[in-house]
Amino acid sequence: MPRTWMRFFTPSPRHHRLGLACLGVGLQHGALPTVGPRTLDHHTAVLINTGSGWITAPDGRRTAVTAPSLIWLTPGTPHHYGADPTGWDESFVDFTGPATTTYTELGYIEPDRPLVPLTGTAGPRAAISRIVRAARPDNPLLEVEAGAALHELLVALRRARADTGPDGTPVLQALARDALQPLSLAEHAARHGMTPAELRAAVKRAAGCTPKDYLLNIRLSHAKELLAATDLPVAAVARRVGYDDPAYFSRLFARRVGTAPVRFRDLQGRGAPDSRPDPAP
Structure with a gap:
């Protein structure tokens, strides 16, 4: 049976001005429902920790997804993906903010590369865990803690990329x-x-x-x-x-x-x- 845990947030305009604002976080495992076809108005990083599946590009081409991998969902780009019948383990973070433009220019977010093979997921999962721990309704620091962890997540995802390694090329x-x-x-x-x-x-x-x-x-x-x-x-x-x-x-x-x-x-x-x-x- 699939297992799902998720929380969604509504950061204020002031929190958006911090650069990155977390809109949601989730942990899912098992034979999960197919996602899409759909188009979002924000960024989502989908971390595939174990298992396999597929993703379909806007032009209709289907590509196999094998863990550990990162799926980038970027604003205005149609996407459609899902796990194989045996399921997979995923973590996801929804986010937005003006800093996404700069992170894209620096190559940390890659709209033209929706599937990124990783060497491992320990670093990114640690950053996501900080968002999960912050996600208490009574936490007055929620938005700031989650935003800070988002910056760490983007760095961790960049370090985990299989094509360059943690110290670059x-x-x-x-x-x-x-x-x-x-x-x-x-x-x-x-x-x-x-x-x-x-x-x-x-x-x-x-x-x-x-x-x-x-x-x-x-x-x-x-x-x-x-x-x-x-x-x-x-x-x-x-x-x-x-x-x-x-x-x-x-x-x-x-x-x-x-x-x-x-x-x-x-x-x-x-x-x-x-x-x-x-x-x-």
Whole structure:
């Protein structure tokens, strides 16, 4: 017999402005009824923990679903899916909010990829469990707790994707390792036997951004650490993060961070001469 537990919420406009608002959560197991065809006005993440089934695309093609997998239901997209006769174990979360646009741009939500194979479901299930625990009618923190867990859920689902793994792809790992070297995009691509276009596509798929932005974020984060924890001159900081021209580095830093490197040091500096940032604990 199928077993179903679900709760639905009505967050206020203020809770929507937090970025993500949870509309519902459910745990289901067994030979569940077929879902759809239907179209929703919100997002739903359907986590298939065990079992198998199928999903039909808007063009009518049916694809097999094998756990562990994620089914994305996105607003305005018709969907139709169901478990095999033996049933499956699923968890679902309904949500909405302005942050869904940014999460989609970053590749965490994939409207064009309704079925995502996963390496496992432990991380996502832990985030969903936090929503379930918060779902008490007398919980005054319900909407905020559920919204916070939604952010964790999207990160956990991203980490669990079978095509990249929790630490990204080897390309991302190598880019992070070489980020502080003064290499061009073409030189980075050549190190991986790729064209620049292929490298851009690989980084976009895995990190949701361009290689330039991926490298820039790493460089500027390290520059901030050096500015805050050492008394190195700005020119030396620039060289250590891959920029031979300190004036260009300062302009880039100010444009992205919103303040000049010297000003950032005045606000955040905690260093001493020749000190170095310690590794993370």
